[in-house]
Amino acid sequence: MQSGDERALGTFYDRWYPIVNGLVARMLKSADDVEDVVEETFWQVWRQSDRFAEGRGSVQTWLLTIARSRALDRLRATRRRREDSIDEDGGENLASLAEASFSTATNDPSLAVEHNERSRLIKVALGELPQEQREALELGYFKGLSQSEIAERTGQPLGTVKTRMRLAMQKLRDRLSPLREVAR
Amino acid sequence: MIPELSHEEAFAALEAAALDALDATERDAVLAHADNCESCRGELAALRETVAQLAYAASFPSEATPDSRDRIRSRLTARAAADARVRGIVVERKPELTSRQYQAIRARINVLAWRRAEWLALAASVLLIVGVGVMASVLRDRENLKDALVGATASTQRSQRTTDSLRTLVMSQDSLINGITGRDVAMVQLTSTATRQPKAMMFWDHSRNGWTLIAHNLPMPRAGRTYQLWLVTPAGKINAGTFMPDTSGAAMVRATYALARDSLSAVAVTDEPAGGMPQPTGQMVILGSATK
Numbered sequence: 001m002q003s004g005d006e007r008a009l010g011t012f013y014d015r016w017y018p019i020v021n022g023l024v025a026r027m028l029k030s031a032d033d034v035e036d037v038v039e040e041t042f043w044q045v046w047r048q049s050d051r052f053a054e055g056r057g058s059v060q061t062w063l064l065t066i067a068r069s070r071a072l073d074r075l076r077a078t079r080r081r082r083e084d085s086i087d088e089d090g091g092e093n094l095a096s097l098a099e100a101s102f103s104t105a106t107n108d109p110s111l112a113v114e115h116n117e118r119s120r121l122i123k124v125a126l127g128e129l130p131q132e133q134r135e136a137l138e139l140g141y142f143k144g145l146s147q148s149e150i151a152e153r154t155g156q157p158l159g160t161v162k163t164r165m166r167l168a169m170q171k172l173r174d175r176l177s178p179l180r181e182v183a184r
Numbered sequence: 185m186i187p188e189l190s191h192e193e194a195f196a197a198l199e200a201a202a203l204d205a206l207d208a209t210e211r212d213a214v215l216a217h218a219d220n221c222e223s224c225r226g227e228l229a230a231l232r233e234t235v236a237q238l239a240y241a242a243s244f245p246s247e248a249t250p251d252s253r254d255r256i257r258s259r260l261t262a263r264a265a266a267d268a269r270v271r272g273i274v275v276e277r278k279p280e281l282t283s284r285q286y287q288a289i290r291a292r293i294n295v296l297a298w299r300r301a302e303w304l305a306l307a308a309s310v311l312l313i314v315g316v317g318v319m320a321s322v323l324r325d326r327e328n329l330k331d332a333l334v335g336a337t338a339s340t341q342r343s344q345r346t347t348d349s350l351r352t353l354v355m356s357q358d359s360l361i362n363g364i365t366g367r368d369v370a371m372v373q374l375t376s377t378a379t380r381q382p383k384a385m386m387f388w389d390h391s392r393n394g395w396t397l398i399a400h401n402l403p404m405p406r407a408g409r410t411y412q413l414w415l416v417t418p419a420g421k422i423n424a425g426t427f428m429p430d431t432s433g434a435a436m437v438r439a440t441y442a443l444a445r446d447s448l449s450a451v452a453v454t455d456e457p458a459g460g461m462p463q464p465t466g467q468m469v470i471l472g473s474a475t476k
Contacts, residue, residue, distance in 0.1 A: 004268040004271065005268075006260075006261045006264035006265040006268060007261070009260060009261060009264045010257060010260070010261050013256075013257055013260060014257075017253055017256075017257075019239055019240065019242075020239075021253070022239070022242045023239040023242045025242070026242035027242075031252075035252055035255070035256060038256055039256045039259060039260060042256070042260050043260060043263065046260070046263075046264050046267070047267075057229055057232065057233060058233065058236075060236055061232055061233050061235075061236040064236040064239045065232060065235075065236060067239070068204075068239070069204070072204065113341075115240065117344075117345070117348075118237070118240045119240045119241065121348060121352075122237055122238065122240050122241050123241065126241060132459065137203075137238075140200070140203045140204075140205035141203055141235070141238050142242070144204070145205065146205050146206060146207050147200055147205050147206065147207075148207055150205070156459055157459075157461065157462050158462070159423060159460075159461070159462030159463075160459050160460050160461070160462070162196075162197075162200065163423050163425055163426070163460055164459075165199055165200055165203065165205065166196070166199045166200075166425075167425050167439075169199035169202070169203070169231060169234065169235075170199070170438075170439070170440055172234055172237075172238075173230070173231065173234045174355070174356055174359065175352055175356075176234055176237050177352075177355055
C-alpha cells in the first residue's frame with residue numbers, strides 16, 4: 001500500500017473487513033452510517049499507510065483504533081444533532097455479543113476459525129469481570145461515553161467509575177496478553 | 185492551555201485514555217504527559233493493544249451483505265487508483281496482453297498441442313491401463329488420509345485451546361509470584377484489634393508498580409457493603425480498589441499504581457458502601473504502617 005498499489009488496499013480490505021464492519025455496526029445504528037464509516041476507515045488507512053510504524057504496535061491495533069475513532073466521531077455527532085438518548089441503545093452486552101460468529105462475515109475458513117477463537121477467549125475474559133466493571137467498560141468502549149458521562153448515567157461517584165474502569169482494564173490486560181503477542 | 189499532570193496522576197488515567205473515555209481537557213493533559221514520559225507512553229501503547237482486542241467482542245451481523253462489502257471495496261479501490269494517479273505514483277506491474285497478442289499466443293499453443301497429440305494418445309493408452317489400478321489404490325489412501333487429517337485437525341484445535349488457557353493461567357501465576365517474591369518488593373503487615381483478628385500482608389513491587397494484598401480471617405461485610413483498599417500517603421489516600429473475602433475470610437487484591445518509594449505512610453482497609461467511595465468514610469478494618 002505504501003507503494004501506492006490499490007490492489008494491496010483490496011487485499012488488506014478483504015482480510016480486515018469482517019472485524020472492522022462488526023465493530024462499527026455494533027457502535028452505530030444506521031446501515032448507511034456503518035457503510036460510510038467502514039469506507040472512511042480503510043480510506044484513512046490508504047492515505048496514512050506511510051505513518052504506520054511496526055515498532056509502535058500491531059496493524060490490528062492501528063486499524064481498529066482508526067475504525068473506533070471514526071465510529072465515535074459519527075456517534076457523537078449524531079448524538080449532538082439529534083440529542084439522541086443513549087438509553088435507546090440495545091441491552092446487549094459484551095459477553096453475550098461474543099457468542100456471535102464470524103463465519104457469516106468472511107469466506108475464508110481459516111480466518112473465521114482464528115476470529116472465532118479470539119472471540120471465545122475474549123468472552124471468557126469478559127465473563128470473569130464483575131458485572132459493574134464490565135458495564136463501565138461497555139459504556140466506555142461501545143457507547144463512547146466518558147467517565148463523567150458514565151458516572152452521570154449510572155449514578156455512581158466519578159471515583160468509583162474510574163476505579164472500576166481501571167480494574168477491568170488491568171484484569172483484561174492480564175488475561176489477553178497471549179492474544180496481544182500473536183496479533184503482532 | 186493544557187493543565188500539567190504529575191506522573192502519578194497521568195499514570196492513573198492511562199486505562200481511561202486508552203479507552204478514549206476521558207473528558208477532552210484531561211485527555212489532552214494525559215497525552216501531553218505521555219509524549220514526554222517513556223514509561224507512560226509504553227504503558228499506553230500496551231493498553232491500546234488490549235482495547236483493540238475488544239473489537240472481537242462485537243457482533244458480526246449477517247445483514248452485512250456481500251453487496252455492501254463489494255460496493256465499499258469497489259469504491260475504495262477506484263478512489264485509491266485515482267488518488268495514486270493524482271499523486272503521480274507509478275506502480276510497476278507486468279504489462280497486460282492486448283486481445284490480438286492473446287489470440288496469437290493461443291493459436292501457437294494449439295498448433296503445438298496438435299503435433300504432440302498423436303504421441304500423447306499412444307502414451308495415454310498405456311497410462312490409462314496402469315492408471316486405473318493406481319487410481320483405485322490412491323483413492324483408498326486419500327480417504328484414509330482425509331480421515332486422519334480431520335482427526336488430527338480436531339486434536340490440534342483442542343490442544344491449542346488448552347494451551348491458550350494454560351498459558352493465560354501460568355502468566356497470571358508468574359505475575360503473582362513476581363509480585364510477592366521479586367527483588368524489589370517491599371512488604372507491609374496489616375493487623376487489627378478486632379475480635380476475629382484479621383491479618384494481611386501487602387507486597388509492593390517497586391519495579392512494576394504492582395501491589396498485591398493477601399488477607400485472611402476477614403469477616404464477611406454486611407449486605408450492601410464492601411471492603412476498600414487504600415494506599416495512605418502524606419498527600420492523601422489513594423483508592424486501590426474494592427474487594428470481598430471468600431467464605432473462609434481470605435482475599436487477594438492486585439493493583440497497579442506508580443508511587444514514589446518514600447511516599448507510602450500506611451496501607452489500610454475500610455468497610456464502605458458497595459461500589460466503593462472516592463475517599464474512606466467507613467470503619468477501619470485493618471491497618472499497617474509502612475516502615476521506612
